Amino acid sequence: MKPIIITDSNCDLNGDYLTDNKIAVIPIRFYLKGDKMPLIPSYNYLIEKDPNDLTEYMTYSEFYDEIRGDGIATTSQISPYDFKRYFNIYASKGYPIIYIGFSSGLSNTLDNAILARQEIMDEDKEADITIIDTKSATSGQGLLVYYAAEMLKGGSTKNEVINWIEENSLKVNVWFTVDDLEQLKRGGRISQTTANLGTLLNVKPVLRIDKFGKLVPTQRVRGRKRALIELFEQLKANIVNSKEQIIFINHGDCIEDAEYLKSLITDKIEVKDVIINYTGPVIGTHTGAGILSVAFLGTAE
Structure with missing residues (x-):
């Protein structure tokens, strides 16, 4: 089965590119004045969506308009529970997973991905999940996700993609x-x-x-x-x-x-x-x- 690329919303890639290349994105939530905000559209792309999902969205411009004013924003990490839930959507169907994540130097999010992977592997020895620390963020993280997606489109194997990222991330x-x-x-x-x-x-x-x-x-x-x-x-x-x-x-x-x-x-x-x-x-x-x-x-x- 062809590998699936999973990343988080800090990849900051265009939503159309994510959709066209079947890249799954786990949202990192953000808050304005303490209130959980609607997601940016490309933040919650999943290949297999819940038909009952009633998620609301705001635009990038609306977000920046808020913080240009008096909108004080905060973010929260993706929890191990949420990582496990998203990973299992694909691991349970036999997809090999490559998670390309936000820098461990800027967040503990990657640690939570590793915990979720271990829990899944303890329950299912056949699960195939690789966690990659990009040591990067935004345009840099997105660039690595882009190269990985293009390699898979070109016929590269999972191991070839992983090896390339490990050799080139720095x-x-x-x-x-x-x-x-x-x-x-x-x-x-x-x-x-x-x-x-x-x-x-x-x-x-x-x-x-x-x-x-x-x-x-x-x-x-x-x-x-x-x-x-x-x-x-x-x-x-x-x-x-x-x-x-x-x-x-x-x-x-x-x-x-x-x-x-x-x-x-x-x-x-x-x-x-x-x-x-x-x-x-x-x-x-x-x-x-x-x-x-x-x-x-x-x-x-």
Whole structure:
């Protein structure tokens, strides 16, 4: 039986792509002002849906409009119970499962997936479930899911897909900038003093995800445009085999900036394609609107 790819909603891939490629997505819930919010449409894609599912949805733009105002957002991990429930939809039918998950350096979600896998394996010795820690998030996690799906479409085996991800996950470069320092302060990422000073001086941080899957600030630049140019400069300096590359850009409701970064790339570097997607609430909760990230295969740290 053909393997099934399962990921979580932090992959931030386009809903149509998920549907067309039969990629199952387990939703990471988010809350505004303490209330559980409706899911973003691509957050709850399952190959086999409950016909009685009455889930309501909100759009990405509606989410970012909320947190641009006074909407304080939080997220919660996927529980072992929910992982087990979703995994069993496919494991019980004999599907080999490849779960491609959110970085263990940013969340304990992956630990819960491992617990669920062990429970299923204890009950069913024939279950075939592989858990992969991407050490990445948003555009980087989505890029690995994309490559895995394309490999399966091309006839690769489960082991070939797993081996490729394990060999290349640390080559995934994820660089990003944020526009809303206040949201970083709310999430405890920076102090109130740093947020106030940064806002006053129009300073924008540039960050990356390191080999441990953690967020690392690399520098601060003056102005939004300079921050976008710095993302391009990091791509130019670190990308390998650019002509064979699919570049992922994810944005927090700032499509013009995403298109500008895309034009910087395509005007100066020959690449196979640049794909733009939204950044969802999992990361957007902690960064605010205006987050922009770029992911590509490059030099490993």
